[in-house]
Amino acid sequence: MTLDDLRVFVAVCRAGSLSSVARDLGRTQSAVSQHVKRLERETGVALLERRPRGVVPTQAGRILETAAAEGINGLDLAVRQLRDLLDGHSGHVRVATGATTVRHFMSEAVVAFRRSHPEVNLEFRTVSSGRGSFDALADGTLDLAWITIGPPVRGIEQRTVVELPWLLAVPADDPLSDRPHLDPAELTDTRLIRLPPNSASAAHLEAACAERGVRFAYEPSVADWDTALLLAELGVGRAVVPAVPGLPVPGDGPLRLIPLPGLRPLPVGWAVRRWDALSPPARAFADTVAAVR
Secondary structure (H helix, E strand, C coil), X not given: CCHHHHHHHHHHHHHCCHHHHHHHHCCCHHHHXXXXXXXXXXXXXXXXXXXXXXXXXXXXXXXXXXXXHHHHHHXXXXXXXXXXXXXXXXXXXXXXXXXXXXHHHXXXXXXXXXXXXXXXXXXXXXXXXXXXXXXXXXXXXXXXXXEECCCCECCEEEEEEEEECEEEEEECCCCCCCCCCCCHHHHCCCEXXXXXXXXXXXXXXXXXXXXXXXXXXXEEECCCHHHHXXXXXXXXXXXXXXXXXXXXXXXXXXXXXXXXXXXXXXXXXXXXXXXXHCCHHHHHHHHHHHHHC
16 A cells, blocks of 8 residues: 555545545546555455445544544654755754853854744753763764864764864963963973863873973863863963863953963864764754854
């Protein structure tokens, strides 16, 4: 049996007439009858009872009509939703972020995306590690994850959106605060407020320092970049952080940010299961973040 068979059968049951359905569909009565006969051969039961003024469904026919009508209605709704999804007008975009990601990288993009896709639901989930993001992408519970780009991961595609230079954050009264930039070697054995020790950004920083032969001593670690910046501003210690969007201009205010051009920048961007399998809204959001970052 085919979906067309079921559509015609439901129409016949509702109209009570083969001939009227044939007229509505622009077909012959014989062609309409063939759809019903095919269903009867497949099911092995009579589905219609012929009467002088048309047809009515048998008991078996009523069972099939009810089930077919529900299924067809559900399929029609799904097709409409798929068309909306294809056009980017509805759906869900589920994004994994760190604690400060939305503030620094996505605030403008969220506003722009909501204006252009008002029917799409954006859902943000805080994930504590890259491994957790990759697992959620792999099992389909997330569409996109904003990560520190790292080594290849089986079944995951990574795409760099921006490379962030490293900065030394110090209070305005720090002896280094008036320096226009620093060579990382000048900071050897400097005690720093440590980024989350298990984070990809901390691992990248340590690797970049190792390339230059630089070793830091560390104060107790913090949970995120913003906390490290706050403690540096309060004079609790110095911090090396990436130049995330929205930071003060280096050299201004109570917090001084001194570029460290000798360190390899931190690459951040998107991780997905497969770019070619992203829904149009998810792809549109990823592109919006890249465009307005």
